[in-house]
């Protein structure tokens with residue numbers, strides 16, 4: 001069967017979910033009309049609560065920071081301490097959670113995005129990700145680094161920033177990935193994401209860009225049209241494991257991959273991205289099975305304004321896509337080439 005032309009389901013070994021792929025529907029003409037959505041912003045906005053020297057919503061004043069700036073979220077989703085709650089009712093279960101939430105400004109420049117930063121400045125962002133992971137891991141098992149970019153993803157402020165939420169309890173999606181990676185290692189004597197990186201680099205059809213340490217690819221089981229899985233090509237469990245060369249190469253692949261995103265629809269590409277790092281306190285087998293990686297989930301489908309909706313069948317049955325991951329990767333590679341010529 002030519003899977004590029006017929007409906008089929010693909011398995012996501014990281015979650016255990018299936019995705020319905022309906023490539024025949026893309027026979028409809030591709031309307032990749034480039035409706036550029038350009039928004040001009042000044043390098044400083046007196047009303048922005050993240051710009052250097054400005055007052056935040058709780059009255060605190062940001063320092064005149066020059067590089068990356070991290071502060072505790074003024075409206076944190078997690079608190080370090082609280083009353084002990086355990087409810088083990090047969091139906092209604094709950095337990096306490098403890099943690100902290102931080103906001104991380106990537107740059108003082110209000111008009112920039114992570115993509116716009118130089119490779120050197122992206123390297124600074126990674127260095128702070130590494131430091132934060134190391135520090136927070138001494139108190140909290142799980143360190144979740146993420147970024148919501150663009151108002152379409154619910155981002156409240158265009159100033160380039162991400163967030164860090166750390167907790168003693170491991171969040172559900174990370175727990176699932178731990179279980180799936182451990183089961184894969186037990187069954188196949190292979191690390192799931194290590195073998196994924198190797199096979200994808202050999203095959204190339206879903207790879208958008210790569211260097212000696214990293215590969216930026218659309219996973220075989222991608223749900224979002226231009227979803228990315230960023231994988232190391234060396235053994236790593238946490239950002240704090242990265243050495244200087246691996247950090248520099250990560251900055252390079254981020255610059256390249258994110259630039260391809262922006263070129264695709266001639267817009268500052270929105271997404272939700274985040275790192276999955278190995279929590280502390282796992283068993284030796286779970287720790288061995290885990291590979292550090294990042295997911296990028298962008299909502300756009302056909303242009304800067306036409307997004308993919310996860311509704312209907314997706315909400316009630318399972319995720320579905322028309323554009324194959326292979327075609328999506330080819331479009332991103334082409335966008336990248338157009339930027340180089």
Ligand code: H2U
Nearest residue numbers: 049056057058073074075148155156157
């Ligand atoms: P988004 O990246 O999703 O827009 O979130 C920005 C965060 O910044 C949000 O969690 C915090 C909000 O609580 N924030 C502050 O900590 N201080 C402020 O003055 C405003 C927003």
Ligand code: ZN
Nearest residue numbers: 048051110159
């Ligand atoms: Zn700002």
